Amino acid sequence: MARRPPEREVVPPVQRLRIRYAKRGPLRFSSHRDFQRALERALRRARVPMAYSAGFSPHPRISYANAAPTGAASEAEYVEIAVVRRCDPAAVRAELDEALPPGLDVLDVVEARTPDLVARLEASRWRIEVPGVAPTQLAAAWSAVTAASTLPVERMMKQGLRTLDLRPALLTGSVTDAGALGAALEVTIRNVTPTVRPDEVLVALREVGALPTGDPARATRLAQGPLGAQGAVGDPLAADRAAVAVQVPAS
Amino acid sequence: MPDAVPVRRDAPVFDLLERVLPLVSKPVQYIGGELNAAHKDWDGARVRWALMYPDAYEVGLPNQGVQILTEVLNEAEGVLAQRSYAVWPDLERLMRERGIPAFTVDGHRPLGAFDLLGVSFSTELGYTNMLTSLDLAGIPLLAAERTDAHPLVVMGGHAAFNPEPVADFVDVVVLGDGEEAVLRISDEVAAFKAEHPGFGEATGGPALRRSLLERLAGTGAVYVPAFYDVEYLPDGRIGRVVPNTPAAPWRVAKHTLMDLDEWPYPRNPLVPLAETVHERMSVEIFRGCTRGCRFCQAGMITRPVRERSTAVLGEMVENGLRRTGFEEVGMLSLSSADHSEIAELAKGLADRYEGEQVSLSLPSTRVDAFNIQLANELSRNGRRSGLTFAPEGGSERIRQVINKMVTEDDLIRTVTAAYGAGWRQVKLYFMCGLPTETDEDVLQIADLARNVIRAGREAAGTRDIRCTVSIGGFVPKPHTPFQWAAQLDHATTDARLHRLRDAIRADREYGRAIGFRYHDGRPGIVEGLLSRGDRRVGRVILEAWRDGARFDGWSEHFSFERWMAAAHRALADEPVDVDWYTTRERQQNEVLPWDHLDSGLDRDWLWQDWQDALAGGEVDDCRWTPCFDCGVCDHLGTQIQVGPTEAVLLPLPTVPARVEAG
Structure with a gap:
């Protein structure tokens, strides 16, 4: 006789909310798992009426997408939650932001009105600050990288050491002067599986572009969303917002 | 030529740290920023404490002692406290390379910038x-070499009841509960600094530091090891210890x-970003504890029993859950099912949090104080x-020696009920x-486990149940009746455990349902050396x-050979090994070595209890039977504080969540 899960009432979700948040400053050193725990606790503190899964260990229903790697900052992380009572997105934004530690900042919450957020996260715009190098050096390295037809990098995966080609994922890029921080590369990277990480772009800049090694670079994801013309990255929540606007016309 | 005057660096070091964090594993443990952490103004404080838990962040962050004392100190006017934890060897190496000093996680201030560095030792x-940490902070390892420019190193925690092995490294030792003691020390340091405006700038040198230590020692509230000389007999034993x-x-x-209800800390339980060993609020x-288990140092040195009332516990749980968002509440103590109102408390909390996915846990429960109704209340909402129980000894005889009076029938009855109620696994x-133990006593653990599985299968109506047997080596501890006992050598420990393992594995009927976990006996010898x-x-x-x-509590870092070689070199000229x-x-x-440190226990009573142990005599619990004169209450002017209070936890008013629409 197998043990049956306790008979708790499983309340179905009535609404899904899509959340954009930022990972800033020292909090960029938090991992995705760290964020998951922090979010679950913050949702409870903010008293968001979460929907839970059934079973022995009920879990709140949260869908995560494309988390930025540990050590990278981000202005554009996305997560979707399901709730059992209707919520006001603006109130969720304020309460959840208050409940999360400073540095994990909730930027936007919209009600999900369209299918499949993840499919709209086609590309990311990254800013990679490289300390101690001149903009001209970084620009030359970037040119060398874009001139290459393939950019193999090695990565330790669950299946063992694998070689990945970065080149197809790298779209447009531009170099700016970052003042005391050195030089900065802003680059659009296609969200592919497995994801290309900014530190791997740096490896390519060093190996192929002969960029000198120095202090670790600092990467920030500026945007994530649908890929537009010339490597522009759009707002993945725009479709939900538009749908809301249609359904609830301004009075 | 005189040494250069040490320069006190107060400024935060996060900018230096930030550059190496991408190069280390789990950098999040070094960034601080936990929810509910206090941020007190640095410049406004007259007395500044760094409180360190000398283990990895994942172990140290949940430590209640450090959380409580940090909060108590930060609530005091003019006093500031920040937390620090041990850094892993990968970061230590980078800190040495780049000259980054040991730091606090709250403000990333160098440890050398504080007036006091409190270190809490749960284990030696x-x-x-x-x-x-001292070395990375630029603080001389030997207390005798420090000046007034260095923090006072203050030791607390259970290991402080025999601080002698670290007497050369610490300045001040606090025995027992820290809440009032740290405030007392803060007052003395504040007054001393007010009287000596140049203190802390290395102008006064060792003399000024000594006069502060004398002031502290003079209060009688702390132990200053440097003010005691130890004289040895020719055979190596201690002759006497003299001020x-x-x-x-x-x-x-x-x-x-006394009166824990007056000290409901932590009021602001910390919620870390990093994963830690206890993902719950406590x-x-x-x-x-006065159960009187003779091996248990914690039970001996923390007497008498002082309960928090049901009403205050209800407030602490509600406050903690609202402030943390944790899903589990650990109800801590040395034997949690012994609280006089545990059943009412568990039911009251389960009623309050009906439907809120909050589970309760009792990390330490005695077999004889446990029942299934209680277990069901604990897990009702989450x-x-x-289930874990600790019979501690395999045979009835050895359980009498250690005064853990749990019968095999008690155990079988309890675990059978648990299997019958749906639990599948019991640890x-x-x-x-243990003293007087033979191979036979240990082999009876296998019989006990077999009986548990046999009875459990019947009760559960299935063969699909498990029992995990977990075994630790006994280390005799100061201030217990076993402080005089011989520790078992590691070779015999290992041989006994191998025989037990073979006995369990050889059992065709039940062996596969019994898990067996043990550690080799060698780390216990080092712990024994440091304990006594x-x-x-x-x-x-x-x-x-x-x-x-480094990190001697971690098997991947611990080296027995290194310790034995160190002991061989260090004790070469001594008549001891x-x-x-x-x-x-x-x-x-x-x-x-610890006879001049007073845990309240009467030495003659301890000796008599040791003799009773050897004779198999038992001693009752003074909560339910008359006082048996262990000495603590008489001597220290304390008394037992237990319920029942007959308070009832009322349902909480329902407040609509602010996020909900309409």
């Missing part, structure tokens, strides 16, 4: 990590906090956690190496640390 295996200044009392007693439901904890050592062991610790000893400290039985008249 943290000693080497303290040395690493070398009139400021120091002959004996120093522990602190006992509420201490009572302090102290996840069902495993049983035992010790190996005297000041000469300090040289062993220093040698081992210089040879690379590791065996002398560990596997040697002590006589009644031997001066023990």
